[in-house]
Amino acid sequence: MAYPQLKLDNQLCFRLYTAARLVTSSYTPFFKKLGITYPQYLVLMILWEQDNRLVGDITEKLKLETNTVTPLLQRMEKMGLIVRQKSLADTRQRIISLTKKGKHLEEEIKDVPNCLARDIVGKNMKIEEMQTLIPLLDNFIHALSPDKEE
């Protein structure tokens, strides 16, 4: 124990890593019935909010690169959740649109977030604690985001 900063228990990073894995996997039982994954759900949420987006819109919202998002979208197209059409104005672009199937999932999923939140509140975690977490994480994310507009 020469270096306390090298202990898991002293590290914020390990907690984030673990919390993210656990909360994501708490969604899994709900998604399993619907045949989707957590990142696919993220894409769906973006499109439910506004349909017919460019790949670049989605990468920006998710703070992911195209090398992650393109294959994700390709799988989602193969599953029949979205279509990826070339833009006529600029053929480099792809317009991502929900299919009927993709739209329909919104209704099936809409209660899941609140359901999970209630579940967590039923254990150790208070609602106020969750609400405290949000702005702290936003600051943290902002501090770590690559500088774009300064």
Next chain:
Amino acid sequence: MAYPQLKLDNQLCFRLYTAARLVTSSYTPFFKKLGITYPQYLVLMILWEQDNRLVGDITEKLKLETNTVTPLLQRMEKMGLIVRQKSLADTRQRIISLTKKGKHLEEEIKDVPNCLARDIVGKNMKIEEMQTLIPLLDNFIHALSPDKEE
């Protein structure tokens, strides 16, 4: 926007997912020189704290399953960071031990966590905010951890 709970911006989960990715990737430039990855670093930290551990100790500390940890350890063995010896007392078990190379990395990495923390504090994030995050995340993780001892 019929369902506000289905917006990325209203979700704690997406923030955790993003924060975890960003903080992990902020380690990458340091690890790259040393040829390791973030999960490998986690294993090394566990072993620096106490060497000669069982696979099960490591899965428990990391809250990961053997199907993630075993291949991780196999890669680390191939890289010469650890050795995986069968236990004589119980041949089902594997004892994971640091090699000289694995031990040596501790010195090379010891300043990285504080260096990154300083970096983050240099931006939007205050030290007190980071210290507030820790117990909140611990509660959250505890609430989401599969019940073992109740």
Next chain:
DNA sequence: TAAAAATATATCGCAAACGATATAAATTTC
């Protein structure tokens, strides 16, 4: 307007995560 630079997206390869299942050895039960 042809060449150079920038932009949007895609491909490749590898390391993680994880569900499902397998194997092998130890422990318990009958």
Next chain:
DNA sequence: GAAATTTATATCGTTTGCGATATATTTTTA
């Protein structure tokens, strides 16, 4: 003490995440 159960770890297949690089267009520049 043989069979059943449990325990410890491993293997397989799929999706993600990401660095590096490629491709195809569009825009800028000379």
